[in-house]
Amino acid sequence: MQAMIEASFRPVEFALGPPENVSVLCPVHKVEKCADCDVDYAGLNRLSRTLHTNTNLRCPPPPNLVNKQLTQAVTNTKEEGNALFKGGLYDKAIQRYTMAANVATQRAPWEHQALLREELATVLSNRAAAYLEAGDYIASLVDAEVVIQLRRNWSKGYFRKAKVLVKMDRKSEAKEAIQVGLAFDPDNKVCSSVRLLVCAHLNFVPGTARRTRTNRFLPRQERVQ
Structure with a gap:
């Protein structure tokens, strides 16, 4: 050797x-x-x-070590973005979400990767919503796809993807995305409403005045967490 x-x-x-x-x-x-x-x-x-x-850090460090200060920094920055989002300041919210994502990626290599994935998925899901409200559909779709890659069994990523695909007039793909999300979370009422809305759009006949009751289940503004 x-x-x-x-x-x-x-x-x-x-x-x-x-x-x-x-x-x-x-x-x-x-x-x-x-x-x-x-x-x-x-x-x-x-x-x-x-x-x-971290002069007192053992080498190698224990596997369950978590940087609590970094966790708090991610949470605080994300919540600042949420406040801006709810105030309709989408561009500024996007900046805060981007900063929160950058902070999250500063975790040391030995910290649990599931924590990093969860933090990033939540922040990028919120940023996808902000991009959608700002009218940047491509950026919103990219973030939604990354969320799905980070947490494949989380319905929120598929929900974000479906919403932006509807805006992009790609309703068949939106239906497929939301069906996958419901496979992971069949009791999600918001995802179910989105699916009904997409199906209604797919069956819509031009020239007819058709409304769907599913609209009343959907928030006028995207929700962030």
Whole structure:
């Protein structure tokens, strides 16, 4: 094994950077991510900063360790976005949700990935709703798809996807999305109402004045959590 390690060993030149020489930079341009030098020390530096600022942290840390300060930061930033969303300030809400997502991704590698997935899914679900209200349907659909990838068994991602697909006049795809969501959460009344609404649109005959009672189940504004 030692022989294999030595055979594959390749020395790498680097420079130390602030704060207190705990970050690694490329030796030429003094940046942590450099295309010219073909190096990316971002992950290594994040781990280094975490260990440097937590002097009492054991190595390796316990698997159940959770950064409560970071959790609170994500929650506070998300709630700020929710307040802006409810006030109709969708662009500013999107900015706060984006910041909350960025904070969530700062979790150390050893923290439970389920927590990161849940935080990101909730924040991006809210951002999808804000994008929808702001009229940016493509961005809303992208966020909804990411939510589904993060939490496949959570109906909210499929709900977000279906709502934006209806706005994009892709109602057959919206019906498929909401049916998958209901498969995971068959008792979800909002998803059921969306499904009925989509089906009503699919059966709509141009030139007729047809209304559906399912509209009264749907909030005039998207809900965030």
